[in-house]
Amino acid sequence: MKKLMIAAAWLAAFSSAGSMAQESPTESGAFVYSKLGTFGLGAGVGYAVDRQLALRLGVNGESEFKDDRTLEGVEYELKRKQNHAVEALVDWYPLAGSGFRLSGGLLFANPETRLEGKRDGRGGYTINGTRYSAAEVGDLRGKVEHNRVAPYLGLGWESSPAWQPGWRFISDLGVAYYGSRNPTLEASRSGGNADLRADLRAERDRLSLKKRDEFGLGMSIGVAYTF
Numbered sequence: 001m002k003k004l005m006i007a008a009a010w011l012a013a014f015s016s017a018g019s020m021a022q023e024s025p026t027e028s029g030a031f032v033y034s035k036l037g038t039f040g041l042g043a044g045v046g047y048a049v050d051r052q053l054a055l056r057l058g059v060n061g062e063s064e065f066k067d068d069r070t071l072e073g074v075e076y077e078l079k080r081k082q083n084h085a086v087e088a089l090v091d092w093y094p095l096a097g098s099g100f101r102l103s104g105g106l107l108f109a110n111p112e113t114r115l116e117g118k119r120d121g122r123g124g125y126t127i128n129g130t131r132y133s134a135a136e137v138g139d140l141r142g143k144v145e146h147n148r149v150a151p152y153l154g155l156g157w158e159s160s161p162a163w164q165p166g167w168r169f170i171s172d173l174g175v176a177y178y179g180s181r182n183p184t185l186e187a188s189r190s191g192g193n194a195d196l197r198a199d200l201r202a203e204r205d206r207l208s209l210k211k212r213d214e215f216g217l218g219m220s221i222g223v224a225y226t227f
Helices: 002-019 194-206
Strands: 030-037 041-049 053-060 063-071 075-082 084-094 100-108 112-117 125-128 130-133 140-145 149-160 166-177 182-189 215-226
Touching: 030 053, 030 166, 041 084, 041 215, 053 100, 075 125, 084 149, 100 166, 125 194, 130 194, 149 215, 182 194
Parallel strands: none
Antiparallel strands: 030 041, 030 215, 041 053, 053 084, 063 075, 075 112, 084 100, 100 149, 112 140, 125 130, 140 182, 149 166, 166 215
């Protein structure tokens, strides 16, 4: 609810500014949209201020990204999950009357990345330079938190201008920067092994995601209707 209130206030401020401009009624209008993409199923509302500026406020569904990564010498299965996120975006159309646009804004979300250790070719793990068997470690798991507010920058194309009444096809391609913070790392059988706990702490202190995993690629297609 707090995310929705913040984003709604953000959009209201821009809408108020846009309404002060002297524009023809045929060059502005409210619209709704729905889309499907890497950030999940999304829907929202928007307002075309004029031929070159539009504002959007929407909600995206859950999404999950999976891949394998080697971090500090240990291979992990990486899973980044994002729950519902609110998007507050400004669309700029550099060519008046064209469907091509540049978009920028914020995603209000709370994603996290979970790490599940994978055994190496010898069936164990090397943690902080020390060799441990799978029986000594058990399940090796970690977690990395991300920023709750992520800046977004992208571009898109629409089959007709946002201010033009009626249905249109929409598409988006962009990147959100999530950052990373507060890594954790635990082994299920470390309780009775002080050396392993010390190595886990040292490994955790050095643990960081690869830079590319601090970004999220957003691709979507959908439809919109301007009233």
